[in-house]
Amino acid sequence: xxxxxxxxxxxxxxxxxLCIVVVTVWHWTLSVTHRTADGSLTMPNPIHAVPGGWxxxxxxxxxxxxxxxxxxxxxxxxxxxxxxxxxxxxxxxGRLRRLLWPTxxxxxxxxxxxxxxxxxxxxxxxxxxxxxxxxxxLWFLGVYGLLIAVVPITATLNAxxxxxxxxxxxxxxxxxxxxxxxxxxxxxxxxxxxxxxxFCHQLGHAWRSWDLGRRPPAQRxxxxxxxxxxxxxxxxxAGYPLSMVSTTGTDSNIFPTNAAIAALxxxxxxxxxxxxxxxxxxxxxxxxxKPVVVVNVGALTVFLWHMTxxxxxxxxxxxxxxxxxxxxTAGWWAQRWLWLLAPMAVLAVLAVLxxxxELAARRPRKGAAR
Numbered sequence: 413x414x415x416x417x418x419x420x421x422x423x424x425x426x427x428x429x430l431c432i433v434v435v436t437v438w439h440w441t442l443s444v445t446h447r448t449a450d451g452s453l454t455m456p457n458p459i460h461a462v463p464g465g466w467x468x469x470x471x472x473x474x475x476x477x478x479x480x481x482x483x484x485x486x487x488x489x490x491x492x493x494x495x496x497x498x499x500x501x502x503x504x505x506g507r508l509r510r511l512l513w514p515t516x517x518x519x520x521x522x523x524x525x526x527x528x529x530x531x532x533x534x535x536x537x538x539x540x541x542x543x544x545x546x547x548x549x550l551w552f553l554g555v556y557g558l559l560i561a562v563v564p565i566t567a568t569l570n571a572x573x574x575x576x577x578x579x580x581x582x583x584x585x586x587x588x589x590x591x592x593x594x595x596x597x598x599x600x601x602x603x604x605x606x607x608x609x610x611f612c613h614q615l616g617h618a619w620r621s622w623d624l625g626r627r628p629p630a631q632r633x634x635x636x637x638x639x640x641x642x643x644x645x646x647x648x649x650a651g652y653p654l655s656m657v658s659t660t661g662t663d664s665n666i667f668p669t670n671a672a673i674a675a676l677x678x679x680x681x682x683x684x685x686x687x688x689x690x691x692x693x694x695x696x697x698x699x700x701x702k703p704v705v706v707v708n709v710g711a712l713t714v715f716l717w718h719m720t721x722x723x724x725x726x727x728x729x730x731x732x733x734x735x736x737x738x739x740x741t742a743g744w745w746a747q748r749w750l751w752l753l754a755p756m757a758v759l760a761v762l763a764v765l766x767x768x769x770e771l772a773a774r775r776p777r778k779g780a781a782r
Contacts, residue, residue, distance in 0.1 A: 483616015
């Protein structure tokens with residue numbers, strides 16, 4: 413921790429760690445996980461039952477921040493790779509290796525468990541049949557992997573055309589939104605979703621190359637204003653859902669991802685760069701920086717295994733006679749401490765077992781990007 417170079421952007425590292433913590437805690441404590449009539453598990457959130465709860469999602473729906481941070485970090489890695497003479501292919505392979513090795517190990521462990529369960533006497537239902545919510549967060553890995561593969565292209569476009577690339581993506585997202593919402597073309601929704609995540613990643617490139625966190629306060633505040641204006645315009649004016657997470661009784665902004673998430677990315681980037689000077693001073697203190705380092709050491713491990721930890725506790729809870737509430741009742745709220753501490757303990761064990769895979773995947777090979 414003391415060896416952290418002065419040039420390292422600690423705010424970006426803190427944003428990454430915050431993303432992992434928010435996703436994990438949200439899934440554990442703010443999911444009303446319960447059994448359906450056929451015994452399957454579903455995990456809606458209670459936002460619809462909390463007056464004004466949608467407003468919290470404008471900060472706590474942090475998937476855009478994942479891609480903002482990814483865009484920043486991937487551009488930094490690409491610039492270092494170019495300085496060492498690393499080829500585009502070597503860079504992409506090195507980055508994908510970090511992502512794929514821990515993911516493959518996670519998948520193999522679960523596949524082995526599924527095959528053992530399938531070989532036992534009695535009926536067997538596969539994970540995606542009885543608990544699809546377990547697998548839902550993993551869409552991020554597929555999309556992020558595709559974005560890594562095109563970093564040499566997106567970084568080059570950013571260097572040559574800068575804001576014009578972002579402008580073109582905004583225009584394409586607008587066209588796709590009109591095609592979907594106006595003309596009723598279902599395929600346009602998924603094309604738009606891909607463009608939104610590409611926009612978020614490209615915005616991360618801009619964050620680094622324009623050094624947004626060190627711009628004058630008025631400029632940083634303007635980023636917040638543009639994002640907020642976009643969010644208000646799309647939700648209040650154009651009828652997009654107010655909640656940035658999937659919520660009972662409304663359409664979803666996230667599946668498929670739409671223009672509201674692009675506006676959310678701008679708003680959240682604005683908040684990050686607005687807070688950067690204060691956050692940088694705070695993160696110079698060991699008490700604030702050490703937790704960031706600890707989380708980032710095994711960030712992908714936590715992301716992959718946090719739902720396994722949750723499921724272990726869920727099985728234990730039901731095995732001891734507990735009943736999963738289907739609504740966010742007072743009793744459900746009173747149990748939130750249990751669904752934070754118990755999965756945390758299980759995850760700590762899983763992290764000790766599997767973080768070494770993530771660390772091994774990061775060790776650079778000859779010519780690989782670091």
